[in-house]
Amino acid sequence: MAAFIASADGCDGVVVSSMAYLASDRKNAVQLYKHGLSYKAIAQQLGFPNVKAASRVVNRFRNRKTFNDATRRKGRSKLNSNQRNRLKRVILRNPQASLREKRDMFNARPRNIEEGITVSTSTVSRFTQQHFDITAPPTAEQQQSRGFRDARIAFCKTRLRTTRIISLDGCEIDTRDLVNDINAKRVAVPRGTVPQPLPMPPHNAAPAVHLYASAANGKVPLSSSIFVPFKRKQQFVSAGQCSPSDREQQEAFASRHLAPVLKEVCRHAEVNGMKPGTWQLLLDGASQHTSWQAMQMLESAGISTVEDFPAHSPDLNPIERVWHLLREQLRKLMPKRGVPRSSEELEQLVLDAWSRVSRATVKKLMQALPGRMTWVASHDGQFPAK
Numbered sequence: 186m187a188a189f190i191a192s193a194d195g196c197d198g199v200v201v202s203s204m205a206y207l208a209s210d211r212k213n214a215v216q217l218y219k220h221g222l223s224y225k226a227i228a229q230q231l232g233f234p235n236v237k238a239a240s241r242v243v244n245r246f247r248n249r250k251t252f253n254d255a256t257r258r259k260g261r262s263k264l265n266s267n268q269r270n271r272l273k274r275v276i277l278r279n280p281q282a283s284l285r286e287k288r289d290m291f292n293a294r295p296r297n298i299e300e301g302i303t304v305s306t307s308t309v310s311r312f313t314q315q316h317f318d319i320t321a322p323p324t325a326e327q328q329q330s331r332g333f334r335d336a337r338i339a340f341c342k343t344r345l346r347t348t349r350i351i352s353l354d355g356c357e358i359d360t361r362d363l364v365n366d367i368n369a370k371r372v373a374v375p376r377g378t379v380p381q382p383l384p385m386p387p388h389n390a391a392p393a394v395h396l397y398a399s400a401a402n403g404k405v406p407l408s409s410s411i412f413v414p415f416k417r418k419q420q421f422v423s424a425g426q427c428s429p430s431d432r433e434q435q436e437a438f439a440s441r442h443l444a445p446v447l448k449e450v451c452r453h454a455e456v457n458g459m460k461p462g463t464w465q466l467l468l469d470g471a472s473q474h475t476s477w478q479a480m481q482m483l484e485s486a487g488i489s490t491v492e493d494f495p496a497h498s499p500d501l502n503p504i505e506r507v508w509h510l511l512r513e514q515l516r517k518l519m520p521k522r523g524v525p526r527s528s529e530e531l532e533q534l535v536l537d538a539w540s541r542v543s544r545a546t547v548k549k550l551m552q553a554l555p556g557r558m559t560w561v562a563s564h565d566g567q568f569p570a571k
Contacts, residue, residue, distance in 0.1 A: 334566030403457030
């Protein structure tokens with residue numbers, strides 16, 4: 186199909202046998218569209234054959250952010266491994282900075298200027314979510330709530346000087362969720378082929394485990410994991426929204442599995458040189474952490490907890506970001522070893538992935554917590570990931 190290409194002044198034109206337009210006309214069309222002109226006016230001014238041709242040029246730029254005809258690279262990042270590591274360091278060292286500030290810090294580095302490398306805020310956001318961000322951010326309605334922000338501000342201002350803490354939380358690893366995630370994020374290899382999707386295990390036979398771990402700001406930032414195998418249908422509903430039988434089951438879960446977890450936390454504190462009474466345990470408001478049995482066990486173990494932790498604030502609990510690093514390692518290991526068929530196989534896979542989580546990265550996440558709390562307190566309790 187023939188397409189009309191206008192000249193730079195928009196008066197003369199020639200007919201060619203391709204759908205390509207001159208880069209100057211594309212730029213002019215986008216600029217006119219930004220100034221409020223309609224597609225019909227753009228087509229008349231630049232000499233496009235019809236309104237559809239003008240809209241196609243503008244939409245092409247809006248979707249691809251480019252004026253040339255280069256084919257889009259699929260499955261590859263424009264950053265090599267060294268450049269990705271530099272971007273990781275910028276994100277880790279400046280947790281309180283906004284996306285634009287992190288972008289400017291990365292683009293202003295002499296090495297990147299020398300190599301001609303620049304990134305956008307969308308790249309920084311995607312990279313942060315892929316490697317460091319928590320998996321369940323608060324909803325937009327929760328972030329706009331005045332009570333949500335006030336609770337975060339009060340907590341950050343009160344606990345701003347808290348440095349000797351151990352972050353503890355549990356995480357559910359479900360085989361079906363991992364397979365879905367891996368199949369959805371398959372990327373193209375250099376030859377252009379796409380890896381085959383992993384087989385989905387049956388719903389009733391999919392193994393799942395619940396594990397606890399702690400993170401500390403010390404020479405041994407990560408603790409050993411304690412696994413709790415369970416079936417998919419064994420869900421624990423938050424207190425106040427469940428029947429008495431469900432609440433009893435939840436408290437039984439806390440009394441049965443939280444005791445060995447607390448012993449591991451105390452051992453973790455001893456390894457890091459934290460004497461009893463000199464550190465606090467950071468727990469979220471999950472009901473298995475706030476039940477009567479859990480409070481009794483914490484009191485009997487002599488463990489002091491950080492009080493008034495704000496709801497829906499996983500960004501203030503560093504162990505939440507460690508779970509994201511763990512899932513990243515699981516996405517790398519499962520295609521090589523296959524889908525686990527039992528809880529034992531899944532537990533061994535998680536252990537191997539846990540050993541690959543960078544201890545230096547976890548230590549930096551713990552060290553960045555005071556800066557993150559300062560950022561939240563000075564930005565009206567906003568959520569940093571947004």
